[in-house]
Amino acid sequence: MSLAVLTSRALTGMEAPPVTVEVHLANGLPSFTIVGLPELEVKESKDRVRAALLNARFEFPARRITVNLAPAELPKDSGRFDLPIAIGILVATGQIPGDKLKLYEFAGELALTGELRPIRGALAMTLKAHRDGRAFILPKASAVEAALVADATVLAAESLLQVCAHLAGREAIQPYVADVRAAAVQPTVADFADVKGQVAAKRALEVAAAGGHSILMMGPPGTGKTMLAQRFVGILPPMTDDQALEAAAVQSLTGGFKLERWKVRPFRSPHHTASGVALVGGGSNPRPGEISLSHHGVLFLDELPEFDRSVLEVLREPLESGRITISRAARQADFPAEFQLVGAMNPCPCGYLGHYTNKCRCTPDQVARYRGKISGPLLDRIDLQIEVPAVPQLDLVKAQRGEPSEVIRQRVAAAFARQLARQGKSNAKLEVKEIDTLCIPSEAGEALLKNAIQRMGLSARAYHRILKVARTIADLAGVDAIEVGHIAEAIQYRRMDKSTG
Numbered sequence: 001m002s003l004a005v006l007t008s009r010a011l012t013g014m015e016a017p018p019v020t021v022e023v024h025l026a027n028g029l030p031s032f033t034i035v036g037l038p039e040l041e042v043k044e045s046k047d048r049v050r051a052a053l054l055n056a057r058f059e060f061p062a063r064r065i066t067v068n069l070a071p072a073e074l075p076k077d078s079g080r081f082d083l084p085i086a087i088g089i090l091v092a093t094g095q096i097p098g099d100k101l102k103l104y105e106f107a108g109e110l111a112l113t114g115e116l117r118p119i120r121g122a123l124a125m126t127l128k129a130h131r132d133g134r135a136f137i138l139p140k141a142s143a144v145e146a147a148l149v150a151d152a153t154v155l156a157a158e159s160l161l162q163v164c165a166h167l168a169g170r171e172a173i174q175p176y177v178a179d180v181r182a183a184a185v186q187p188t189v190a191d192f193a194d195v196k197g198q199v200a201a202k203r204a205l206e207v208a209a210a211g212g213h214s215i216l217m218m219g220p221p222g223t224g225k226t227m228l229a230q231r232f233v234g235i236l237p238p239m240t241d242d243q244a245l246e247a248a249a250v251q252s253l254t255g256g257f258k259l260e261r262w263k264v265r266p267f268r269s270p271h272h273t274a275s276g277v278a279l280v281g282g283g284s285n286p287r288p289g290e291i292s293l294s295h296h297g298v299l300f301l302d303e304l305p306e307f308d309r310s311v312l313e314v315l316r317e318p319l320e321s322g323r324i325t326i327s328r329a330a331r332q333a334d335f336p337a338e339f340q341l342v343g344a345m346n347p348c349p350c351g352y353l354g355h356y357t358n359k360c361r362c363t364p365d366q367v368a369r370y371r372g373k374i375s376g377p378l379l380d381r382i383d384l385q386i387e388v389p390a391v392p393q394l395d396l397v398k399a400q401r402g403e404p405s406e407v408i409r410q411r412v413a414a415a416f417a418r419q420l421a422r423q424g425k426s427n428a429k430l431e432v433k434e435i436d437t438l439c440i441p442s443e444a445g446e447a448l449l450k451n452a453i454q455r456m457g458l459s460a461r462a463y464h465r466i467l468k469v470a471r472t473i474a475d476l477a478g479v480d481a482i483e484v485g486h487i488a489e490a491i492q493y494r495r496m497d498k499s500t501g
Contacts, residue, residue, distance in 0.1 A: 002024060002025040002026065002092055003022070003023070003024050003025075003092060004022070004023045004087075004088040004089075004091035004092040004098055004101070005020060005021070005022050005023075005088075005101065006020075006021045006023075006084045006087060006088050006091075006101050006104075006105075006106055007019070007020060007021070007084075007101075007102075007104075007105045007106070007134065008021050008080065008081055008084045008105060008106050008107050009080075009105060009107060009121075009124075009125040009128060009129065010074055010075075010076055010077075011077075011078075011120075011121045011124065011125070011253065011285075012074070012285075012331065012333060013286060013326075013332075013333030013334050013335055014124060014249065014250070014253070014333075014334065014335060014336070015124070015128075016121065016124045016125040016127070016128040017074060017128075018105075018128070018132070019036075019069055019070065019071075019074070019076065019081070020068075020069075020070040020071075021067065021068075021069060021081065021084040021085060021088055021106075022067070022068040022069075022070065022088070023065070023066075023067050023085065023088030023089055023091070023092050024065075024066045024067075024068070024092065025061055025063045025064070025065055025089075025092045025093065026063065026064040026066070027063060027064065028063070028064040029064065030061075030062045030063060030064065031064050031065065032046045032050070032065045032067075033064075033065065033066050033067065034046065034067045034069065034085075035066065035067070035068050035069070035072070036067075036068050036069030036070055036071075036072050036074075036076060037069070037072055037073065037074065037075045037076060038069060038076045038081075039075060039076060039077040039078075039285070041077060041078055041079055042069070042076050042077060042078070042079075042081055044079075045079060045081055045082045045085055045110075048079070048082050048109075048110045048111075048112065049082055049085050049086045049089065049110060051112040052082070052086060052110040052111065052112060052113070052114040052160055053086060053089065053090070053114075053160075055112060055113050055114050056114035056159075056160050056161050056164075058090060058095055059093065059095065060089075061089065061092075061093050065089065067085055067088065069081065075284075075285060075331070077285050078109070078119065078120065079109030079110070079117070079119070080107040080108060080109060080119045080121075081107075082108060082109050082110035083106045083107060083108035083109075083110060083116065083137070083160065083163065084106040084107070086110060086160055087101075087106060087160075087163065087164070087167070090164060095164075096164050096167050096168050097167065097168060097169075098167075100167055101167075102134075103134060103135060104134055104135050104136070104137050104155070105125070105129045105132075105134050105135070105136050105137070106137050106138075106163075107119055107122070107125060107136070107137075107138050108137075108138055108139045108142075108157070109139070110160060113159075114159050114160040114161060115158060115159045115160075116138075116139035116140070116141075116157055116158060116159060116160065116163075117139060117141070118139050118141035118142045118255070119138065119139060119142050120252060120253060120254060120255035121252055121253050122138055122142035122143075122145050122146045122252060123145045123146060123148055123149065123245075123248055123249045123252040123257070124249050124252060124253065125138075125146075126138075126146040126149045126152050126154060127149045127152070127249070129152070130149055130151065130152035130153070135153035135154070135155055135175075136152065136153065136154055136155065137155045137157060137163055137166075137173070138154070138155075138156065138157070139156070139157065139158075140156040140157060140158050140176075142156075143156035143176040144259050145248060145252050145257045145259075146176070147176050147177070148245060148248055148262075149245075153175050154175060154176040155173040155174075155175060155176065156173070156176040157173055189231070189233060189234035189405065190227075190230055190231045190234065191231065191234065191404050191405045192228075192231045192234065192235065192402060192403060192404060192405040192408055193401045193402050193403060193404045193405070194227065194231070194401075195224050195227050195228055195231065195402060196224075196391065196400075196401070196402065197224075197391040197402075198223070198224050198228065198388060198391065199402070200386070201217060201224070201228055201386060201388045202228070202402065202403075202408075204384050204386045204493060205228060205232055205235070206235065206408055206411065206412060206476070207384065207469060207472055207473055207476065207489075207493070208232075208340065208342075208383070208384050209232065209235045209236050209237070209340075209408075209412045210237075210411070210412045210415040210416055210472050210475060210476050211383075211415075211416075211419070211426055211427035211428050211468065211469065211471070211472030211475070212340060212426030212427065212428035212429065213340070213383035213384055213427075213428050213465075213468070213469060213472065214319065214340055214341035214342070214343075214381070214382045214383050214384070214428075215340075215341070215342055215343070215382065215383065215384040215385075215386065216304070216342075216343040216344075216345065216379075216382045216384070216385045216386070216496065217229070217342075217343065217344045217345075217386055217387075217388045218344075218345050218346070218347050218385070218386070218387055218388065218495070218496070219346070219347065219387055219388030219389055219390065220346065220347065220351050220352050220353070220354065220355045220389075220390045221346065221351045221352075222390070223388045223389065223390050223391065224388065224391075225302075225344040225388050226302055226344060228388070229269075229298075229300045229302070229342045229344060230267070230300075231405060232298055232300075232340075232342055233264075233265050233267045233297065233298055234405040234409065235405050235408045235409045235412050236265050236298075236340075236409070236412065237409075237412055237413050237416040238263070238413065239263045239264075239265060239296060241263075243296045244262060244263040244296075246295060246296060246336060247265075247266055247295050247296045247297065248261075248262065250288050250292050250293060250295050250335065250336065251266070251293060253287060253288055254287060254288065254293070256293070265296060265297040265298065266293060266294045266295065266296070266297030266298070267294070267297055267298045267300065268290045268293055268294040268297070268298070268299050268300065268339075269299075269300040269301075269302065270290045270301070272301075272302070272303045272304075272306035272307045274290065274307070274311065275308075275311060276308075276310060276311045276314045277289065278290060279291055279311060279314055279315070280314050280318075280324055280326065281324065281326055281333075281335060282326055282328075284328065285331075286326040286328065286331070286332075286333035286335075288335045289324075289335075291315070291318050291324060291337040291339055292324060292335040292336060292337050294337075294339040295335075295336045295337060295338055295339060296338055296339070297339060297340070298339065298340050298342055299339045299340070299341050299342070300342045300343075300344070301341070301342070301343045301344070302343075302344045303344070303345065303346070304343040304344060304345040304374060305345050305346075305370055305371070305373040305374060309373055309375065312373075312374065312375070312378055313375065313377075313378065315341065315378060315381075316377055316378055316381060318337040318339075319341060319381045319382075320381065321337075322336065322337060322338040322429075323335065323336055323337055323338075324337045341382065343382065345374075346370075347367070347371075347387075348360055348362040348366065348367045348370055349362055349366055349367075349370045350362050353367060354387075354389065354390075355390050356390055356392060357390075371496075379496055380459055380461050380462055381461070381465075382496075383428065383465045383468065383469055383493070384469065384493040385493060385494055385495045385496040386493060386495055387495055411476060412476075414478070415472065415475040415476045415478075416475075418475045418478075419472075419475060422438065423438060427439075427468045427469075427471045427472045427475070428468060430468055430471075432464060435464050435467055435468065438471065439467040439468060439470065439471045439482060440482065441467070441470065441482040441483075441484075441486075441487050442481060442482065442483050442484060444483075444484040445470070445482055445483055445484040445486065445487035446487075448484055448487050448488060448491070449463070449466065449467075449487050449491070452466075452491045456491075456494065458494070462494060466487070466490045466491060466494065467482075467490075469490040469493060470482050470486040470487050470489070470490040471486075473486040473489050473490060474486045
């Protein structure tokens with residue numbers, strides 16, 4: 001037999017389209033050609049495959065070898081095609097039988113010794129292979145994330161020889177059945193009780209966590225903004241299995257999935273020098289950026305005005321839609337981006353405007369230019385905008401430890417459960433029609449809200465966001481009606497609107 005046909009997978013965004021690997025041997029001068037729009041790392045597989053076959057004591061054919069990766073218009077990248085190419089050569093030369101190839105899909109990078117190295121995107125590829133009714137043969141180091149796909153047949157191999165022994169029927173590879181959910185180790189999360197004072201800021205973060213709202217904290221240096229943000233993940237509602245699987249699939253695309261992070265919400269904190277591509281994602285073969293890697297988690301942007309304005313503007317669309325589409329000349333990729341934005345900033349360039357020590361010497365123009373780095377449209381999309389004032393030294397020394405995160409998380413989980421029972425999603429995701437039916441304030445609350453719109457010059461988007469936040473506050477209180485107190489608290493969380501209106 002001089003032809004072998006196998007199935008593997010490519011990666012295009014969150015998708016894993018099938019790739020048919022065709023290996024053909026012909027007479028002529030010895031050569032090794034790979035066609036089908038391969039990237040450089042795929043072309044380099046020729047040398048890895050040759051060395052792996054020889055070191056595994058197989059015969060490498062001195063013939064004209066042509067490998068076709070179909071469909072030809074789909075770009076192929078990474079070393080995951082090493083294993084199917086090597087298996088194809090062995091089947092085409094008759095060194096191993098090929099009667100069972102249609103039952104499996106293959107992916108794995110070969111070391112020169114013939115051992116298999118881990119690949120990225122194993123979760124996404126296993127999910128598609130399972131839906132197509134085939135078992136997936138991949139490196140053992142990638143089997144942990146592949147096993148997250150329920151009921152999938154995952155065959156974890158350590159070397160090329162082990163795969164060949166399985167296909168030849170000499171030593172079958174048993175399906176990988178490790179319970180990754182039970183094996184996951186929940187990491188210790190910093191506790192809210194560590195932050196002294198800042199009762200109002202903690203309350204605002206509790207509201208944000210309960211309703212899935214974005215939040216911006218403004219205050220002088222050293223007031224605890226970063227401490228609060230780092231502890232925010234610890235009070236969020238627990239992840240569902242579907243959410244955990246989606247988050248793990250995104251992390252798998254970059255090779256960043258860790259077993260100990262299973263069902264732990266992501267927390268991403270890029271430096272303010274990050275580019276727009278770093279936040280959104282991109283590249284010739286688009287990969288997810290920070291906003292997608294924080295899917296179902298938290299994206300924390302410290303020193304918000306220090307980011308380039310063009311970088312911050314890329315957040316506007318995903319904050320509304322929960323997805324990001326990356327378009328390039330050759331291809332397009334779509335990634336999920338349902339994240340909670342937590343921002344922190346100083347009130348002025350020196351940072352001490354409003355500090356009890358009166359250290360600030362910034363002029364009003366300097367303050368206006370500094371805050372103007374955050375555009376109105378972006379600020380309009382942030383549900384809660386609060387001040388985090390400096391805690392006086394005497395109060396800091398005498399302050400008792402606050403509520404632990406566990407107590408706050410229980411209230412958040414109860415409020416979130418009310419939302420799921422009522423509308424099947426968080427309040428932050430409510431559409432305009434749903435707001436009109438689910439977020440109806442009392443007469444006194446409506447009158448207060450109309451007055452606030454006139455005095456603060458709020459936009460229609462800000463109006464709807466106030467109603468959604470008020471709905472969340474009512475859920476935390478365990479009541480169905482949105483009263484004037486709930487509206488008043490929600491209006492207080494638009495401090496930046498008030499200061500700029």
